[in-house]
Amino acid sequence: MAPKAHVISTINLKGGVGKTTTTAGLAEFLSAEFRKRVLVVDLDPQTNLTTVLIGEEKWEELNDEGYTLATLFKDALRPEDEPLEFDLEKTLQRNVSSVDAVTKVDLLPSSLDLIDVQDRLASMPRGRFHANNPTDLLRKAIRKIIDDYDYVLVDCPPNLGIVTLNGLRISEGYIIPTIPDVLSTYGIPQIQRRVRAFAEDLGETIKEIGIVITKYKANSTVHWNTVRRLQGDKKLPAVLPTFIPEKNDIAGSAEFVGRGTLRQKYGYQGGFDAFRGMTQEFIELVEEKA
Numbered sequence: 001m002a003p004k005a006h007v008i009s010t011i012n013l014k015g016g017v018g019k020t021t022t023t024a025g026l027a028e029f030l031s032a033e034f035r036k037r038v039l040v041v042d043l044d045p046q047t048n049l050t051t052v053l054i055g056e057e058k059w060e061e062l063n064d065e066g067y068t069l070a071t072l073f074k075d076a077l078r079p080e081d082e083p084l085e086f087d088l089e090k091t092l093q094r095n096v097s098s099v100d101a102v103t104k105v106d107l108l109p110s111s112l113d114l115i116d117v118q119d120r121l122a123s124m125p126r127g128r129f130h131a132n133n134p135t136d137l138l139r140k141a142i143r144k145i146i147d148d149y150d151y152v153l154v155d156c157p158p159n160l161g162i163v164t165l166n167g168l169r170i171s172e173g174y175i176i177p178t179i180p181d182v183l184s185t186y187g188i189p190q191i192q193r194r195v196r197a198f199a200e201d202l203g204e205t206i207k208e209i210g211i212v213i214t215k216y217k218a219n220s221t222v223h224w225n226t227v228r229r230l231q232g233d234k235k236l237p238a239v240l241p242t243f244i245p246e247k248n249d250i251a252g253s254a255e256f257v258g259r260g261t262l263r264q265k266y267g268y269q270g271g272f273d274a275f276r277g278m279t280q281e282f283i284e285l286v287e288e289k290a
Contacts, residue, residue, distance in 0.1 A: 006286050007152040009167045009174040013187035015158045018214030020048040022177040023155045029279040032101035032262055036150040040107045043167050044157045045114035053096040053107050063111050067091045070111035072141050121162045138166040160194045173207035179215045180226035207289045208237035216243035242277035
């Protein structure tokens with residue numbers, strides 16, 4: 001029997017905290033440095049992660065053809081007599097990274113249309129897909145491929161709506177990427193409460209894997225104090241020991257084009273080592289809690 005994939009969501013209620021860069025980096029380092037098979041599920045309608053991995057031109061082509069996750073959720077809103085349009089095989093993008101050593105990262109792309117779809121999902125007709133719950137759509141659609149992978153990373157929108165709950169529904173745990181400042185960390189207890197309540201309703205456990213510190217400025221008193229506060233609060237998830245620094249190379253990784261190496265993409269001045277260290281810690285935490 002094949003081992004079960006580890007499915008982990010990335011979430012923060014504030015945008016601009018490095019969530020996309022963290023998720024993309026984890027996927028690429030899991031593949032290139034740790035030889036893991038990775039599926040990235042982009043549920044964030046901002047589509048940043050999708051365009052980072054496949055480029056804007058390819059994303060526009062897929063979006064025009066309806067080969068994104070928005071089509072899955074739109075199907076749930078169609079009348080019973082209309083045919084379903086979501087095609088998993090055509091939507092799944094294989095080997096998406098531009099880094100030569102990344103040989104197994106696949107992607108289910110997002111769409112801007114998810115913004116409108118989320119608002120309408122609460123009125124989903126009962127019984128569509130034989131699912132009585134709008135938070136169960138993703139699980140039913142992709143369950144046949146999940147165990148083709150070692151890790152599934154689900155990039156959630158910056159809210160706790162139905163699309164996010166679809167991501168959490170398939171997840172065994174979640175991480176919270178955050179800049180170490182007041183505004184970026186303010187919503188962490190709310191995420192914990194909502195995820196805990198959702199898991200209890202399911203009769204399951206969704207584990208708190210940890211907090212990933214992003215865009216860290218070693219010379220910032222605010223960052224230093226915030227990290228110490230997060231580390232000292234026993235009610236919060238554990239803080240991963242390796243911080244992702246604020247560096248131009250890392251910020252620019254989202255716009256990295258052409259073939260290359262992880263060191264070229266994430267930077268020689270600490271970026272590569274930080275991402276590799278964080279990924280190693282992530283693997284250890286996930287497997288420890290499995």
